[in-house]
Amino acid sequence: MRAFDLTPLYRATVGFDQVADLMDRALANDVGQNSYPPYNIEKTDDDAWRISIAVAGFSDDELAIEVKDRSLLVTGRKTVDESERNYLHRGIATRAFERRFHLADHVRVTGAAHENGMLHIDLMREVPEALKPRRIEITSDTKKDANLVEAKSVN
16 A cells, blocks of 8 residues: 655645645655656766667657656657558567656756767756856955044044
8 A cells, every 4th residue: 555645744844845746746756657668767977867768660850859847747649550461479569659758947858969879868957047046246345444533532
């Protein structure tokens, strides 16, 4: 039994609802997850990844990659084969598929390539300048005091 109620997380935290949603999706998708087509996720750099999906039998025009709402959606739709073929064994699956990957903040798709039956999708995290750490210069009061003229009290 894998039914977890994450409602207490929503009540007790502010701004962590994305983490709870991610856990909710992971638990919901874990049961009966489709394993077709197989894929790899590889880390190519500190802020870069590559998703490789085995798409044997699909051409470029039968594959589609779409990014929407921090989600990467890869779909494959095989065109109908009009020719009459008599297979003795049919082991290459060319059924339609849909693979969804949830992307973290500031992760964007930088490119895709289809070669040798593999679809490679390159991803990179690009943090905006406003969110990057920056050094703040510390000033001292000695510069301000250097321009002051000494004042004496008059009585």
